[in-house]
Amino acid sequence: MKRRLLFGERMLLGDGTEPFNAIIPFRLKGDFREEDVRHALYQIQAKHPWLRALITHDEKKVPWFEVPDPIVPIPVRTVVRKGENDWQEESIKEWQTVFKYDQFPLIRFVWIKGEGVSDMLFVFHHCLSDGGSAMAFLDEFLKVLDNPLADIGTENPILGxxxxxxxxxxxxxxxxxxxxxxxxxxxxxxxxxxxxxxxxxxxxxxxxxxxxxxxxxxxxxxxxxxxxxxxxxxxxxxxxxxxxxxxxxxxxxxxxxxxxxxxxxxxxxxxxxxxxxxxxxxxxxxxxxxxxxxxxxxxxxxxxxxxxxxxxxxxxxxxxxxxxxxxxxxxxxxxxxxxxxxxxxxxxxxxxxxxxxxxxxxxxxxxxxxxxxxxxxxxxxxxxxxxxxxxxxxxxxxxxxxxxxxxxxxxxxxxxxxxxxxx
Known part of the structure:
Protein backbone atom coordinates (compact mmCIF):
# COMPACT_ATOMS: atom_id res chain seq x y z
CA MET A 1 0.00 0.00 0.00
CA LYS A 2 1.29 3.45 -0.90
CA ARG A 3 0.13 6.96 -1.71
CA ARG A 4 1.76 10.20 -2.74
CA LEU A 5 1.95 12.87 -0.05
CA LEU A 6 -0.50 15.73 -0.48
CA PHE A 7 0.80 19.31 -0.83
CA GLY A 8 0.32 20.15 2.84
CA GLU A 9 2.00 16.92 3.93
CA ARG A 10 4.98 17.58 1.66
CA MET A 11 5.28 21.09 3.06
CA LEU A 12 5.38 19.75 6.63
CA LEU A 13 7.80 16.96 5.68
CA GLY A 14 10.28 19.29 4.02
CA ASP A 15 13.47 17.67 2.87
CA GLY A 16 13.68 15.49 5.97
CA THR A 17 16.67 17.29 7.49
CA GLU A 18 14.65 19.46 9.91
CA PRO A 19 12.25 17.99 12.46
CA PHE A 20 8.61 19.03 12.59
CA ASN A 21 7.48 16.89 15.48
CA ALA A 22 4.33 16.79 17.57
CA ILE A 23 4.10 15.17 21.00
CA ILE A 24 1.19 13.79 23.04
CA PRO A 25 2.30 13.28 26.67
CA PHE A 26 0.15 11.42 29.22
CA ARG A 27 0.54 10.05 32.75
CA LEU A 28 -0.66 6.62 33.86
CA LYS A 29 -0.95 5.18 37.35
CA GLY A 30 -0.09 1.50 37.39
CA ASP A 31 2.69 -0.92 36.57
CA PHE A 32 3.26 -2.19 33.04
CA ARG A 33 5.16 -4.94 31.26
CA GLU A 34 7.22 -4.00 28.25
CA GLU A 35 5.67 -6.76 26.16
CA ASP A 36 2.19 -5.32 26.83
CA VAL A 37 3.28 -1.81 25.81
CA ARG A 38 4.85 -3.12 22.60
CA HIS A 39 1.76 -5.25 21.88
CA ALA A 40 -0.51 -2.21 22.19
CA LEU A 41 1.74 -0.25 19.84
CA TYR A 42 1.76 -3.14 17.36
CA GLN A 43 -2.04 -3.30 17.41
CA ILE A 44 -2.53 0.37 16.57
CA GLN A 45 -0.04 -0.10 13.73
CA ALA A 46 -2.02 -3.12 12.57
CA LYS A 47 -5.17 -0.96 12.46
CA HIS A 48 -3.64 2.14 10.82
CA PRO A 49 -1.51 1.55 7.69
CA TRP A 50 0.13 4.98 7.80
CA LEU A 51 1.42 4.34 11.35
CA ARG A 52 3.64 1.67 9.83
CA ALA A 53 4.50 3.56 6.63
CA LEU A 54 7.98 4.70 5.60
CA ILE A 55 8.73 7.54 3.18
CA THR A 56 10.09 6.64 -0.24
CA HIS A 57 10.82 8.90 -3.22
CA ASP A 58 10.06 8.25 -6.87
CA GLU A 59 12.28 9.14 -9.83
CA LYS A 60 11.07 12.77 -9.68
CA LYS A 61 12.00 12.94 -5.98
CA VAL A 62 8.33 13.12 -4.96
CA PRO A 63 7.71 11.56 -1.52
CA TRP A 64 5.27 8.70 -0.97
CA PHE A 65 3.90 6.93 2.09
CA GLU A 66 4.71 3.25 1.55
CA VAL A 67 3.75 0.42 3.90
CA PRO A 68 6.49 -2.22 4.17
CA ASP A 69 6.00 -5.93 4.75
CA PRO A 70 6.76 -7.07 7.38
CA ILE A 71 5.81 -4.25 9.78
CA VAL A 72 8.63 -2.14 11.15
CA PRO A 73 7.60 -1.73 14.83
CA ILE A 74 7.19 1.68 16.47
CA PRO A 75 10.54 2.40 18.19
CA VAL A 76 10.36 2.54 22.00
CA ARG A 77 12.81 4.50 24.14
CA THR A 78 12.68 3.85 27.90
CA VAL A 79 14.10 6.21 30.52
CA VAL A 80 13.97 6.11 34.32
CA ARG A 81 11.46 8.52 35.83
CA LYS A 82 13.16 10.93 38.23
CA GLY A 83 10.59 13.69 38.66
CA GLU A 84 7.27 15.27 37.73
CA ASN A 85 8.73 17.35 34.90
CA ASP A 86 10.80 14.70 33.10
CA TRP A 87 8.18 14.62 30.35
CA GLN A 88 8.86 18.27 29.51
CA GLU A 89 12.61 17.67 29.16
CA GLU A 90 11.99 14.60 27.01
CA SER A 91 9.50 16.56 24.88
CA ILE A 92 12.13 19.15 24.04
CA LYS A 93 14.60 16.38 23.14
CA GLU A 94 12.04 14.80 20.86
CA TRP A 95 11.24 18.09 19.11
CA GLN A 96 14.85 18.18 18.00
CA THR A 97 15.23 14.55 16.90
CA VAL A 98 14.83 13.95 13.16
CA PHE A 99 12.84 10.95 11.96
CA LYS A 100 14.79 8.49 9.82
CA TYR A 101 11.67 8.00 7.76
CA ASP A 102 13.24 5.77 5.13
CA GLN A 103 14.02 3.18 7.84
CA PHE A 104 11.40 3.65 10.57
CA PRO A 105 7.77 4.81 10.85
CA LEU A 106 6.95 8.48 11.36
CA ILE A 107 5.98 7.75 14.95
CA ARG A 108 7.91 6.69 18.04
CA PHE A 109 7.22 6.16 21.74
CA VAL A 110 8.97 7.33 24.91
CA TRP A 111 8.29 5.53 28.19
CA ILE A 112 9.38 7.46 31.29
CA LYS A 113 9.13 4.54 33.67
CA GLY A 114 8.58 4.86 37.41
CA GLU A 115 7.20 2.72 40.21
CA GLY A 116 3.43 2.86 40.13
CA VAL A 117 3.40 5.81 37.71
CA SER A 118 4.67 6.29 34.17
CA ASP A 119 4.77 9.27 31.85
CA MET A 120 4.48 8.25 28.21
CA LEU A 121 4.95 10.24 25.01
CA PHE A 122 3.70 9.59 21.52
CA VAL A 123 6.03 11.45 19.15
CA PHE A 124 5.03 11.76 15.50
CA HIS A 125 5.97 13.80 12.48
CA HIS A 126 3.35 16.48 11.86
CA CYS A 127 3.05 15.44 8.20
CA LEU A 128 1.58 12.15 9.44
CA SER A 129 -1.12 13.29 11.81
CA ASP A 130 -2.97 16.17 13.43
CA GLY A 131 -4.10 16.38 17.06
CA GLY A 132 -7.48 14.81 16.36
CA SER A 133 -5.98 11.69 14.79
CA ALA A 134 -3.44 11.46 17.61
CA MET A 135 -6.15 11.41 20.26
CA ALA A 136 -7.85 8.60 18.37
CA PHE A 137 -4.81 6.32 18.35
CA LEU A 138 -4.00 7.26 21.96
CA ASP A 139 -7.49 6.07 22.92
CA GLU A 140 -6.92 2.81 21.03
CA PHE A 141 -3.49 2.31 22.60
CA LEU A 142 -4.96 2.61 26.10
CA LYS A 143 -7.75 0.15 25.29
CA VAL A 144 -5.30 -2.49 24.12
CA LEU A 145 -2.84 -1.80 26.95
CA ASP A 146 -5.69 -2.53 29.37
CA ASN A 147 -7.03 -5.50 27.42
CA PRO A 148 -4.62 -7.13 24.91
CA LEU A 149 -7.60 -8.80 23.19
CA ALA A 150 -9.55 -5.54 22.67
CA ASP A 151 -10.98 -5.12 19.17
CA ILE A 152 -10.14 -1.63 17.86
CA GLY A 153 -11.19 -2.35 14.29
CA THR A 154 -9.34 -1.61 11.04
CA GLU A 155 -8.96 1.76 9.35
CA ASN A 156 -9.97 2.20 5.75
CA PRO A 157 -7.19 4.70 5.02
CA ILE A 158 -7.29 7.84 2.93
CA LEU A 159 -5.45 7.01 -0.29
CA GLY A 160 -5.57 10.42 -1.94
Missing part, protein backbone atom coordinates in the same frame (compact mmCIF):
# COMPACT_ATOMS: atom_id res chain seq x y z
CA UNK A 161 -7.57 13.58 -2.52
CA UNK A 162 -10.30 11.50 -4.17
CA UNK A 163 -11.09 9.96 -0.75
CA UNK A 164 -11.72 13.41 0.73
CA UNK A 165 -13.21 15.59 -2.00
CA UNK A 166 -16.55 14.27 -3.34
CA UNK A 167 -16.31 13.16 -6.95
CA UNK A 168 -19.11 15.57 -7.95
CA UNK A 169 -16.75 18.42 -6.98
CA UNK A 170 -13.40 16.84 -7.85
CA UNK A 171 -14.45 15.91 -11.39
CA UNK A 172 -16.47 19.05 -12.06
CA UNK A 173 -14.77 20.89 -14.93
CA UNK A 174 -15.68 24.33 -13.64
CA UNK A 175 -14.41 23.56 -10.15
CA UNK A 176 -11.18 22.09 -11.52
CA UNK A 177 -10.51 25.15 -13.70
CA UNK A 178 -11.28 27.47 -10.79
CA UNK A 179 -8.88 25.59 -8.51
CA UNK A 180 -6.15 25.60 -11.14
CA UNK A 181 -6.60 29.33 -11.84
CA UNK A 182 -6.45 30.26 -8.13
CA UNK A 183 -3.44 27.99 -7.72
CA UNK A 184 -1.57 29.63 -10.61
CA UNK A 185 -2.31 33.15 -9.36
CA UNK A 186 -1.17 32.22 -5.86
CA UNK A 187 1.97 30.49 -7.13
CA UNK A 188 2.92 33.54 -9.19
CA UNK A 189 2.30 35.94 -6.30
CA UNK A 190 4.33 33.81 -3.88
CA UNK A 191 7.22 33.71 -6.31
CA UNK A 192 7.62 37.49 -6.25
CA UNK A 193 6.90 38.28 -2.59
CA UNK A 194 10.17 39.67 -1.15
CA UNK A 195 11.73 37.62 1.64
CA UNK A 196 14.86 37.76 3.77
CA UNK A 197 18.06 36.37 2.30
CA UNK A 198 18.05 33.63 4.91
CA UNK A 199 15.68 32.18 7.48
CA UNK A 200 15.43 33.82 10.89
CA UNK A 201 17.72 32.24 13.47
CA UNK A 202 15.22 30.77 15.93
CA UNK A 203 17.94 30.12 18.54
CA UNK A 204 16.90 28.07 21.61
CA UNK A 205 13.46 26.51 21.80
CA UNK A 206 11.53 26.49 25.09
CA UNK A 207 8.44 24.91 26.65
CA UNK A 208 6.07 26.41 29.25
CA UNK A 209 3.26 24.40 30.83
CA UNK A 210 0.44 25.14 33.27
CA UNK A 211 -3.03 24.00 34.27
CA UNK A 212 -6.24 25.53 35.57
CA UNK A 213 -7.81 23.46 38.36
CA UNK A 214 -11.33 22.09 38.00
CA UNK A 215 -12.98 25.01 39.74
CA UNK A 216 -11.28 27.65 37.59
CA UNK A 217 -11.86 25.60 34.42
CA UNK A 218 -15.55 25.23 35.26
CA UNK A 219 -15.87 28.96 35.98
CA UNK A 220 -14.20 29.77 32.67
CA UNK A 221 -16.61 27.57 30.73
CA UNK A 222 -19.60 29.05 32.58
CA UNK A 223 -18.38 32.58 31.84
CA UNK A 224 -18.12 31.78 28.13
CA UNK A 225 -21.63 30.35 28.09
CA UNK A 226 -22.95 33.48 29.82
CA UNK A 227 -21.16 35.67 27.26
CA UNK A 228 -22.41 33.45 24.40
CA UNK A 229 -18.91 32.90 23.05
CA UNK A 230 -16.79 29.79 22.67
CA UNK A 231 -13.91 28.97 24.99
CA UNK A 232 -11.68 29.25 21.94
CA UNK A 233 -12.76 32.84 21.29
CA UNK A 234 -12.35 33.84 24.93
CA UNK A 235 -8.87 32.36 25.18
CA UNK A 236 -7.85 33.90 21.83
CA UNK A 237 -8.96 37.32 23.05
CA UNK A 238 -7.13 36.82 26.36
CA UNK A 239 -4.00 35.75 24.52
CA UNK A 240 -4.05 38.79 22.22
CA UNK A 241 -4.58 41.05 25.22
CA UNK A 242 -1.57 39.50 26.97
CA UNK A 243 0.65 39.92 23.90
CA UNK A 244 -0.38 43.57 23.64
CA UNK A 245 0.33 44.20 27.34
CA UNK A 246 3.80 42.61 27.16
CA UNK A 247 4.97 43.60 23.68
CA UNK A 248 3.16 46.90 23.26
CA UNK A 249 3.40 48.36 19.72
CA UNK A 250 5.52 45.36 18.63
CA UNK A 251 2.49 43.05 18.95
CA UNK A 252 0.83 42.14 15.64
CA UNK A 253 -2.68 41.70 17.13
CA UNK A 254 -3.12 38.49 15.16
CA UNK A 255 -3.56 34.90 16.29
CA UNK A 256 -3.92 31.98 13.87
CA UNK A 257 -6.40 29.26 14.88
CA UNK A 258 -6.55 25.82 13.24
CA UNK A 259 -10.02 24.55 12.38
CA UNK A 260 -10.67 20.81 12.34
CA UNK A 261 -11.41 19.78 8.74
CA UNK A 262 -13.63 16.96 10.06
CA UNK A 263 -16.29 19.59 10.80
CA UNK A 264 -16.72 20.14 7.05
CA UNK A 265 -15.56 16.93 5.35
CA UNK A 266 -17.57 13.96 6.60
CA UNK A 267 -15.38 11.61 4.55
CA UNK A 268 -12.60 12.11 7.11
CA UNK A 269 -13.48 9.95 10.10
CA UNK A 270 -12.40 10.50 13.71
CA UNK A 271 -9.88 7.66 13.53
CA UNK A 272 -8.42 8.50 10.13
CA UNK A 273 -4.68 9.23 10.22
CA UNK A 274 -4.64 12.58 8.47
CA UNK A 275 -2.78 15.88 8.83
CA UNK A 276 -4.61 18.40 6.63
CA UNK A 277 -5.83 21.51 8.47
CA UNK A 278 -7.78 24.68 7.85
CA UNK A 279 -6.95 28.03 9.42
CA UNK A 280 -8.57 31.33 10.37
CA UNK A 281 -6.86 34.45 11.74
CA UNK A 282 -8.37 36.52 14.55
CA UNK A 283 -7.67 40.04 15.80
CA UNK A 284 -9.09 42.08 18.66
CA UNK A 285 -10.68 45.52 18.54
CA UNK A 286 -8.68 47.57 21.00
CA UNK A 287 -11.15 50.48 20.87
CA UNK A 288 -13.93 48.65 22.70
CA UNK A 289 -14.22 46.87 26.05
CA UNK A 290 -13.05 43.30 26.46
CA UNK A 291 -16.65 42.07 26.71
CA UNK A 292 -17.75 43.90 23.55
CA UNK A 293 -14.63 42.66 21.80
CA UNK A 294 -15.59 39.07 22.64
CA UNK A 295 -18.89 39.52 20.83
CA UNK A 296 -17.18 41.05 17.80
CA UNK A 297 -14.55 38.29 17.70
CA UNK A 298 -17.20 35.57 17.96
CA UNK A 299 -19.06 37.10 15.03
CA UNK A 300 -15.79 37.18 13.10
CA UNK A 301 -15.12 33.53 13.92
CA UNK A 302 -18.54 32.48 12.68
CA UNK A 303 -18.25 34.58 9.53
CA UNK A 304 -14.81 33.26 8.62
CA UNK A 305 -15.64 29.68 9.52
CA UNK A 306 -18.77 29.72 7.36
CA UNK A 307 -16.63 30.71 4.37
CA UNK A 308 -14.15 27.87 4.74
CA UNK A 309 -14.23 25.52 1.78
CA UNK A 310 -11.93 22.56 2.49
CA UNK A 311 -12.59 20.91 -0.87
CA UNK A 312 -11.56 23.94 -2.92
CA UNK A 313 -8.57 24.57 -0.62
CA UNK A 314 -7.36 21.01 -1.17
CA UNK A 315 -7.88 21.20 -4.93
CA UNK A 316 -6.01 24.51 -5.14
CA UNK A 317 -3.12 23.15 -3.10
CA UNK A 318 -2.93 19.94 -5.12
CA UNK A 319 -2.66 22.01 -8.30
CA UNK A 320 0.40 23.77 -6.91
CA UNK A 321 2.98 21.08 -6.17
CA UNK A 322 5.44 22.84 -8.47
CA UNK A 323 5.18 25.94 -6.23
CA UNK A 324 6.09 24.04 -3.07
CA UNK A 325 9.69 25.26 -2.99
CA UNK A 326 8.70 28.95 -3.23
CA UNK A 327 5.92 28.54 -0.69
CA UNK A 328 8.26 26.89 1.80
CA UNK A 329 10.83 29.63 1.21
CA UNK A 330 8.18 32.26 2.00
CA UNK A 331 7.22 30.53 5.24
CA UNK A 332 10.83 30.14 6.36
CA UNK A 333 12.23 33.49 5.26
CA UNK A 334 9.21 35.78 5.13
CA UNK A 335 8.47 38.39 7.78
CA UNK A 336 6.34 37.15 10.66
CA UNK A 337 2.88 38.75 10.66
CA UNK A 338 1.15 37.05 13.58
CA UNK A 339 1.83 36.80 17.29
CA UNK A 340 0.99 33.17 17.87
CA UNK A 341 -0.78 30.07 16.68
CA UNK A 342 -3.47 28.99 19.14
CA UNK A 343 -5.12 25.58 19.05
CA UNK A 344 -7.85 24.33 21.38
CA UNK A 345 -8.49 20.59 21.25
CA UNK A 346 -11.42 20.97 23.63
CA UNK A 347 -12.55 18.21 25.95
CA UNK A 348 -10.60 15.00 25.47
CA UNK A 349 -13.05 12.10 25.29
CA UNK A 350 -10.85 9.37 26.77
CA UNK A 351 -11.84 7.35 29.87
CA UNK A 352 -10.03 7.99 33.17
CA UNK A 353 -10.27 4.52 34.70
CA UNK A 354 -9.38 1.15 33.24
CA UNK A 355 -9.24 -2.28 34.83
CA UNK A 356 -5.43 -2.40 35.04
CA UNK A 357 -4.54 1.29 35.44
CA UNK A 358 -5.89 4.85 35.53
CA UNK A 359 -5.09 7.94 33.50
CA UNK A 360 -3.95 10.69 35.85
CA UNK A 361 -3.73 13.30 33.11
CA UNK A 362 -3.31 13.88 29.41
CA UNK A 363 -1.14 16.92 28.82
CA UNK A 364 -1.86 19.22 25.91
CA UNK A 365 0.14 18.37 22.80
CA UNK A 366 3.23 20.33 21.84
CA UNK A 367 4.61 20.90 18.36
CA UNK A 368 7.46 22.85 16.85
CA UNK A 369 8.87 23.02 13.34
CA UNK A 370 10.99 25.01 10.90
CA UNK A 371 8.29 26.89 8.98
CA UNK A 372 8.45 30.43 10.33
CA UNK A 373 7.26 31.74 13.71
CA UNK A 374 7.32 28.83 16.16
CA UNK A 375 5.27 30.58 18.87
CA UNK A 376 2.37 28.23 19.58
CA UNK A 377 -0.12 27.67 22.38
CA UNK A 378 -2.20 24.50 22.65
CA UNK A 379 -4.92 23.85 25.19
CA UNK A 380 -7.14 20.89 25.99
CA UNK A 381 -9.37 19.78 28.85
CA UNK A 382 -9.15 16.42 30.59
CA UNK A 383 -10.77 15.35 33.85
CA UNK A 384 -12.24 18.84 34.08
CA UNK A 385 -8.85 20.58 34.10
CA UNK A 386 -7.82 22.95 31.33
CA UNK A 387 -4.19 22.32 30.37
CA UNK A 388 -1.86 24.65 28.45
CA UNK A 389 1.32 24.04 26.45
CA UNK A 390 3.15 27.18 25.32
CA UNK A 391 6.18 26.72 23.10
CA UNK A 392 8.42 29.01 21.13
CA UNK A 393 11.94 30.06 20.22
CA UNK A 394 14.14 32.86 21.50
CA UNK A 395 14.65 34.18 17.97
CA UNK A 396 10.92 34.92 17.61
CA UNK A 397 9.72 35.52 21.18
CA UNK A 398 12.23 35.74 24.04
CA UNK A 399 11.60 33.30 26.88
CA UNK A 400 11.25 36.12 29.42
CA UNK A 401 8.49 37.70 27.32
CA UNK A 402 6.76 34.33 26.93
CA UNK A 403 6.72 33.92 30.72
CA UNK A 404 5.32 37.43 31.08
CA UNK A 405 2.60 36.66 28.50
CA UNK A 406 1.68 33.49 30.40
CA UNK A 407 1.49 35.39 33.70
CA UNK A 408 -0.54 38.22 32.18
CA UNK A 409 -2.96 35.80 30.53
CA UNK A 410 -3.51 33.85 33.77
CA UNK A 411 -3.96 37.05 35.79
CA UNK A 412 -6.41 38.65 33.37
CA UNK A 413 -8.51 35.46 33.16
CA UNK A 414 -8.64 35.07 36.94
CA UNK A 415 -9.59 38.73 37.41
CA UNK A 416 -12.31 38.42 34.80
CA UNK A 417 -13.74 35.30 36.46
CA UNK A 418 -13.58 36.84 39.93
CA UNK A 419 -15.39 39.95 38.71
CA UNK A 420 -18.05 37.89 36.95
CA UNK A 421 -18.59 35.83 40.12
CA UNK A 422 -19.17 38.97 42.18
CA UNK A 423 -21.79 40.12 39.68
Missing amino acids: IEDVVPSAILLNRRQRLKAKFIGRVAATAIKYIPVNKKAIDRKNDYFIHWKFDRETSSQLISYCKAMKVTVNTFLSASLLKAFKKVKGPAAFNKVSCPVDIRRFASQIKEDHIFAFGLMITLSSNEKVSFEDNLTLMQEDVERKTSKLNPYMVMMVMESGHDALKNFTRLLKQGRSTNDCMFSNLGRIQIPENYKEFSVETIFSPSVIGPLGNTTTMVTSTYRGEMDFSFMGSEGYLPYTEALAIRDEMIKSIQLKLEYAEVL
